[in-house]
Each structure stands twice: as structure tokens, then as C-alpha cells.
Amino acid sequence: MVTINDCGIMEDYYNHFPLSDYFGFDIHPYISIIQFDSEESLLQEGRIPHFLYYLIEGRAKLFLSQGNGRISLINFLNAPCFIGEMELLGAQEVANGVTAITPCTCYAIRVNECKDKILNDTKFLRYLCLFLSQKAIGNTYNYSKNQSYPLEVRLANFILITSCNRVYCERHTEVSEFLGVTYRHLLYVLANFVKSGYLKKTKSGYYIQDLDALRKIAESNQ
Amino acid sequence: MVTINDCGIMEDYYNHFPLSDYFGFDIHPYISIIQFDSEESLLQEGRIPHFLYYLIEGRAKLFLSQGNGRISLINFLNAPCFIGEMELLGAQEVANGVTAITPCTCYAIRVNECKDKILNDTKFLRYLCLFLSQKAIGNTYNYSKNQSYPLEVRLANFILITSCNRVYCERHTEVSEFLGVTYRHLLYVLANFVKSGYLKKTKSGYYIQDLDALRKIAESNQ
DNA sequence: AGTCTGATATGAGAAATCTCATATTGCTTT
């Protein structure tokens, strides 16, 4: 974790990733820029957060751990987005866990210094409502899917969405958490896809050999 | 579905269920009062809603149906709460389905007549953010639980929460949807509880015979 | 190269959950 204080660099970020769309007042005095390495925590589960983050570059994951040691990956967080907004509002005191997947660069807003301004800023509040709604809708859609279809269908979908140039190469541990099944079971279903000739294991990932078959499986859904 | 226009009755409702906590301007000119019977739709899935509702009495359920005919019960909505707020913001165009469980009385706000006022009302926006956050947190928690524990554990919990005077008497169809399992499986696990002597089937519902045992099962969670 | 270690993968059997066919129950209607 590195905090950037150099004014020149900060100016540069402000120009490339402006905040004026979200705030009706000048938020710059309350901002630091923080960079996280991959695997670092942005918010620690159960702790009271210090900042409202705005993720400008990178990808993180939001998770919730259960008493039995199991971890639910609730969502992937992709730039640009706010992180820690629920805690800001007081909807929950302590944070859910958020961990960087790739290196992440964030504006860290010192809310304790400008809470009043923020909570009276129509522009920000309106945007936040929209953001919260969209997040909720996405989550809900995801939950509902997870419960309604066997892994085969959901995985086919997931592969189609996340593959790049016909190559699927996500980390199995992450995916199994996101799809809400055990690592073992994910591998099992994936192996089935290979056995059926839909995928082919290569050094750089799984190559999609039979796109149509995969689509057909995914569609037993729609 | 009945719309109440009688000014006297409306005044009465306003006095008992005031809206001044949520709005910074006078919202009354834009309100009707609507009553729904149980099983009636407040929002029809896939349709564009006309109103923002504020549920003042009653209990409803929010669901989402899947291509394979399966229905996910996303949440129970208990008074007091807003319904249709995401659609108001434009976060989604068409509504999720909302159906009354008990008879429901709502303030129906004609948003097309006061959208500007509403979307510039700090008081309302702040409250809405909070409301959305809490809803999201609840959903997430529920979702995470649903995936992390077998039905036995979740059902024990659910029974403890929803039972009244040691009697559990929810509708199985609703519960199975909410807990994300088939009706059959719910009955199966419930029958096990009876066989183990934790519950006893009576005319008025299932009587909790062994509270401790049920708690112990539910706690294999926490 | 050898070995340690953590991450990743596989095997096998058990448990959870689903599907579908068939009963049973409780209302209406006649």
C-alpha cells in the first residue's frame, strides 16, 4: 500500500479521472491517492473503515466470510466504482472484506473531514442511489441465477462472459467462490467440459473448442 | 385493488403514518392511497411502474422469475418501506415482481408529477441511500447464508425467527422459494425434524418441542 | 539436483437436493 502525496501526480490523476460528475462541491482537499498491490485489503472485514474509496484503476473482490470458514464472494468490483459507501451512510458499522485482485489505484476520501458536505450534496446522493440500486440489481440477479441453475449452466455462461479470444483463464479458487460451489466441484464440471470436447486445456488457459455447444448449455437458461 | 380518495380518511392516514421524515417538501399533493388484497400484484414483473409506493401496512414479497420457470423469492417486504424506488431512479426500467402476502395499504406517489422535486430533495435521497444499503446488506447476508449452509441449518434458523409462541406456521411454498430449495426438499427436512422429535405437527402449525435442539442446529452456523 | 511447501488437481464415496409420479387433503359445486 502506497500513498501518493505528490501534487503533480495528483493533478494528473484528477485530469484523467475527474470527480466533478459526482460531487457538487470541491472534494479535492479531502482526497489522498492510495495504491494497493494485488491481494492487499482495501477494507478489512469487521473493521471500521477510515475512507470512502473511489476505485479508478484495477479490480477487486467483495467477500463475506461465514462462521464455518466458508467464504462467499459477493461481487467483483471493477473501476470505476465507489467502495465503502454503505459504511459511510451508517447502514453498517463495520465493513465487508474487499481485497484487490489486480493492483488498484483509489481516491481515498477522508469522510470524517467532510461528512456533512457529502451528505448534503444532492448530486452525490443521487448518483449514489443509482449506484447502489444497480449494484443491488446485479447482485440479486446473480443470487437468483446461482440458486436456479446447476453449475454446468452457470459455468458455461461464466466462461462465455469472461473468456478472451476464446481462451478462458480465470483462477479456479476465485470462480468457485463466486459461483458458490466447492473448488472440487468446479474442477469436476470443468473436466466434464473438456471430456465432452467443449474445452481444451492449454498452457495459457482453457481454449473454447466448441463455442456452440457451450452456448447451447448456457441457453438452457436465458 | 381499491383507491381511496376520501379526504377525511386520507388525513387520518397522514396523521398515523407521516411522511415528513422522508421528504423535505410537501408530498401530499402527489399521493393517492391504494389498498391491495393478498395475492394481488403491486408491481408486475417486466412492466413499467406508474408509482413509487410507500408500504404503510402489510407484508409483500419481491420475486424474480427465471427462464426455466423457477421463481426466486428475493425478499419479504414489511411495512414501513418503499417499493419501486429503483425504478424511480432509472436504475432499471422495468420492475421486479412484487405481490401482496397480507392485505397491503400503500401511499402511491405519482412520480411523473414530482420527479424533479424528489430527485433534488436531500432528505429523501439520503434516506433512500440508507434504505437501499440496508436492503442490499440484508439480501447479501441472506444470499451468502443460503449458499454456505445446508437447508437443515437455515431452516432451523428460519423457524426460530418466524415462530410465534413456539408455533411455526409459514406457508411451505413461500418458504421453499425464500430458502432457495424445492418444496419437496423443504418438506423432507421438516419431516426429519418431526421424526427427531424437535417439532410436532399440530392443526395450527408445527409446535417446537425441543427448542434447544433446534438452537443447536441453527448455531452450527453463527 | 534434492527437498520442502503451498497451490492446484484428482479419486471415491457420502450427503444434499432435485425430478417426477402418485397420494392425500380440503374446498367448491352439484
Place this chain on the structure above:
DNA sequence: AAAGCAATATGAGATTTCTCATATCAGACT
């Protein structure tokens, strides 16, 4: 009361998913 019908309940076997033990692999260290 009989018949019809929808809601509710049960049985049995198939699938999906899990658990846990073991195996393989890749990089770090010696």
C-alpha cells in the same frame, strides 16, 4: 353426500454437490 379440482404431501430414484484423503506440480531454498 358425491364429484371435481387445486393445493398440499409423500415415495423413490436420479443428479448435483460436498467432504476428505491423496496426488501432482511449481517455485523457493539448500
